[in-house]
Amino acid sequence: MWKSLTKSHNSETVIALAGQPNCGKSTIFNAVAGFKVNTGNFSGTTVSYTETHVYIGGRTVRLIDLPGTYSISANDIAERVARDYLLSGQVDVIINVVDASLLSRSLELTLQLMEMNVPMVIGLNMIDDAQKKGMEIDIQALTSLTGLEAYPLIAVQGSGVQELFDAALKISENNFHRVPPVYDRDVEECIARIEARYPSLLRERLKMDTRFVIIRLLEMDEEFERIVAEADREFLEYVIENRRFLAEIHDWPESGVFASHRHALVLDLFEQVVAVKSRTGTSLSEKIDRFVINPVGGLVATVGAFFLMFAVSFWFGNLIADLLEVPLETLGSFLMSHTSGPTAMLVSGVYDGFTAGVGIVLPYLVPLLVILSLLEDTGLLPRIAFMADGLLHRFGLHGKSVVPIIMGYGCNVPAIMAARNLEYERDRIITMLMVPFIACSARTVIILALAGKYLGAGYTTLIYLGNIAIALGVSSVLSRLSADMSPGIIMDVPPLRKPYFHVVIRKVWARIMEFLLFAWPVIAISSIVLAVFSYVGIDDVINRVLSPITTYILDLPSELGITLFLGIFRKELTLIMLNSALGTTDVSAVLSSAQLLVLVVFTVLYIPCIATISTLWKEGGWKVALLSIALNTSIALAVAGSLAFLL
Amino acid sequence: MTLLELKEGDTAVISRVSGGKGVSARMAGLGLHAGKKVRVVRAAPFRGPLLIEDISSGARTMIGRGIASHVEILDEKP
Incomplete structure (x- = not known):
């Protein structure tokens, strides 16, 4: 931790956006860098830092969204x-x-950041909200009292952002003269006493402002106490003695x-800077x-x-998918009739991949993402919580x-990362293990395109309710x-x-691009690979290996083994490969309603996709990842298996 | 008296936040520390959290009942 504290000198200026949760750091980041990080109206949308390089005033700036x-x-x-x-550093x-x-x-937080003695400017975001609340902020007074330049902003509209960054760059060039917060006489005397005994060894080890280190110690910061104890135990004892006295x-x-002295200072500062007019209505x-x-x-x-999320996706998705069906089929038969042999195999692979993206995934994905981002932006999530x-x-x-759970309906990967918001290990692990049971957008597409299309709205709702019941059951047992x-x-x-229209559009666009650039190529390549596999006969091997599961437990055609196998890479693949594996576009001609139900239930519950597994590994360790695989697979086999047995 | 004993709509001044350094630090981060005047906006159903409003800033925070029982208040009946 904090190893290299001397900055390597290069031309790059590093600007970090720091602030309390939900103050709009990511919105500012996106305003400068294009849409790179997700935003939402709840605390903790950003759980790790994102950095990007931007050019401002002819200089390269490394911008960090903390x-x-x-x-x-x-x-x-x-x-x-x-x-x-x-x-x-x-x-x-x-x-x-x-x-x-x-x-x-x-x-x-501003006062605490000031204590670190790093050049700093203040961005007063959502200044319009403050005015609506009847607050009048005297920016000049704020600057003269803190020594920090402050700029009003409405980040979501991009206004004030340019001025803020210009000021930040100017401050990085000139020498920054800080005005450290001055506390009560008692506190200042206490700091001075400790500062007089500050060991030089500590000054070498912790290349940080001494006043800052002393304040951390006075606040009983465990990490600093540990470091100081290693360097000079006697000094720490002295600090503790002073702290007790205070x-x-x-x-x-x-x-x-x-902290109580800081609260008093903040209150004092606030009263000098803000005039609140009462407002009506x-x-x-x-x-x-x-x-x-x-x-x-x-x-x-x-x-x-x-209801809105699924009903609109269902209705809109079906509408678009139906509209696209005839033109896509016409294109397909045109291609088939003009190719033969290995070329035909390749063309059909490419065609399947293309159709899958345009005709099956996007119609359901787009409305789902729009509604999800509306939910995020309005601030309804904390209220649901x-x-x-x-x-x-x-x-x-x-x-x-609630936040990871609802985000999980979009994609499990950010949802598992959002579990970082939970302060306690126990809550975090339970949430992380529960999230993979939530039908993400890929699996929602499978539910809507198979159950929705062939089994009707009643079964689709039942599948969703059952899915929620299973997820809650899992967390309850855990x-x-x-x-x-x-x-x-x-x-x-x-x-x-x-919600702002342009923000929603940019968010949805960013996620669609993610699908088009990362998922779609995988799908297209897989469908070509599958075509080659079936040409050579390897798919038979995989099907035979998996046949105890597919035919014996799930009572499905053994041809589906390969599609379930591919689903581990991307969930959409199961759906997309279904047509090529079964050799038909009308799935209901080959599978009975009961088989369709079993297939959908199994696909929704079984092994999380590769991306989810690796995120679980990263966030919770290999034990959590393996436990999650085991849990999902066994529950999927048990539930889908008993459905197959009963129906 | 603790925050938990207040009814919806009641206001009070926080006198002390006990229950460990983590809890009091987290509460203080949200502006809920000794001396703050707060109002109980609503209590969630199923013994859920309390929605607390910091009167001076209008900021709202939900806190679980367990934590609310560690927030001591000076009673201030209107």
């Missing part, structure tokens, strides 16, 4: 990521992004005495909010959101699991196996915000 942190005390993984980066300028409408809360004279717990979003946080309203909103927390605790989950108790939720609830 996860949000309420403080620099590193309370969870995301906060640790942000803090380690800021302390790594690589950063030339910090842009402290602040939600202007929550200035008093945000200044707590706590005693202020009659405050040792862990909170310094309630806005539309507040009226909607009042409805949503009612038990009835909350239920309506939650169920409505899910609020309403559902009590209920989710009965299933061993947590209100905060939580019972773990002896620890979950300490409970603490989560920010941002105001509801209207």
